[in-house]
Amino acid sequence: MARCETPETGRDPDRAVRRVVVLGASGFIGRQVSAAVRAAGGEPLLVARRPFTADPAHCVPLDLIGDGPYALSRLLDTERPDAVVNAAGAVWSRAQETMRQANHTLVETVLAALAAASWRPRLVHLGSVFEYAPPTPGTALDEQAPTRPTTPYGQSKLRGTEAVLAASGEGRADAVVLRLSNVIGAGTSPSSLLGQVAAQLHAADAGQEAVVRVSPLRASRDFVDVRDTADAVLAAAALPVGGQVINIGRGEAVPVRTMVERLITASGKPARIVEGAGSGVRTDTGLDWMQVATGTARRVLGWSARHGLDSSARELWRAVGAQPVPVTDRSPAQHWSPAQH
Template sequence: MAEVGEPGLPDAADRRSGRVVVLGATGFVGRHTGAALERAGYEIHAVARHPRKTPASWRFHPLDLVDAGPRALAGLVDAERPVAVVNAAGEVWSRTVERMHRDNRLLVDRLLSALAVADHRPRLVQLGSVHEYAPQPRGVWLTESSPEEPATEYGRTKLHGTRAVLRAAETCDVDAVVLRLSNVIGAGTPRGSLLGQVAAQLLDQPVRGRTAEVRVSPLRSSRDFVHTQDVASAVVASLGVPEARGRVVNVASGSWQPVRDMVDLLISISGRPARLVELPGAGARALPDADWMAVDVSAARAVLGWEPRRTPRDMVEDLWRAAAGHLGGPAAGG
């Protein structure tokens, strides 16, 4: 999937912390996660179906886990003996149910089978989604004990993965923790997402002084948005906490933002004159589930010693800076 920008390369780090295998390392969240792990001193072994540019300090392993079968990954784990495997692979914005089932359900089943037959036992960090929960009424915050009744196929396929990981942890087949992420924003936000598509429309109409027409579905919802760098720091934190084993931990900003405010903020930061056109099914896709979402992150503070640090402005500024820079445009203005 095309993105609207790329994250910066990480600074050099020592290798005293051990190795980490990152599945989906060339994807949006995977690239940020690998960068944060490297800054924390880990050696990164990037695994993905298709080669893409990665930092020279990373070791890249081309592997389609679903097609190759469990023993291919088990062999890699036994050969490299990583301290952790982070599953950042999966489908978020695909309109194809088959793709979501393949990458959110079947891939996790293959991963668990691989770790079960491997001699080496690393910690597994499974990246889930808060869309695995049932939509809650306005004012009711999502917690780790909220009902798990997802309203979308994406949420249902991610919930399958989470439950499979938790069952394996309960039977001691894996040492695993599930981090349920809210709506992730930052450099490299995919074009299929709402803010990614708004940024793409602003960049696709670059004529100076001309008002861009940004077509979106009606902006009626409020969401919890979290910065990719905060997500990555939560992954780093989860590797060193034995008490996290077998648990689900929400990773979010702990606040909610009207989606319209986020879109307006992006347009303002871009410096480009734009007119919003809200039509059902127009332009960017609406976010799924109910009209309001906020996520409690007290468990992440207590269990991981983690808390979100970036603001909505930080998220949107990083998104726009990377998007404009990726296409050779100015970071602000027309």
């Protein structure tokens, strides 16, 4: 398997993760992590609430909240994985209870399962940079930045992260938290801004100019490719970095409008952008500007982003373009906020 050479960690350079349990394996990031494990010569065990067809032989349907911690602890004792990746969770749901359950209660269930199991794998928990307080524009978010999230999503993610760090500090889990910036690429959530832009482009009639309707594109975000994110997860699973929070991003603030334009270019379709308020807008994220400091990831993981954002846009479009063209919805289009992942 590919390894990251990071002499500062003092780890055994021959160590590599072979078996990885991926929670939320049917989701955007979970699918890419599973693929990365397989590409590196490992064996992913795919855990999702509902069965899916990506790899039936290695898929375990498991409702982490409904089934309780002991179903997962039994799985860990049976499979004896090197690592568990928690890629499960809810992103920007309108229902705060949904986010609390998915981003906090589920994490507590995973931690209880780890504590009950006789086998102790590394837990890589995927947090979010939206757990931080809004930064001053021009100031990169490092791991010492204050955690005062202003959105229900960020608040629910922070409670999950705090639970993981507490379990690690008390010796109940060998765990590391990766706080992810805005992850993009093939499989990007259709409820995100770029996912919605891609859907509008895909639905546009052939030969006609597409009209891409969005909320005002004022924000700048740190975007990172999902393939790079998966590489960071594998490094965190293998290296002795337990008990830490590590930010994962490209380390640059990119105007959201620029990313929309890159996606339009990747589609090859003529299009114009129409900005304006409308139904369905999530207007207040408290984060109009975001850039992630990546020094810790480089130092302790030997990791930095490798894929350019044009490549990310092409991969996003390739995945959307491979899908059947949906039946045209003639109802008024909703507008979407650039704050979504």
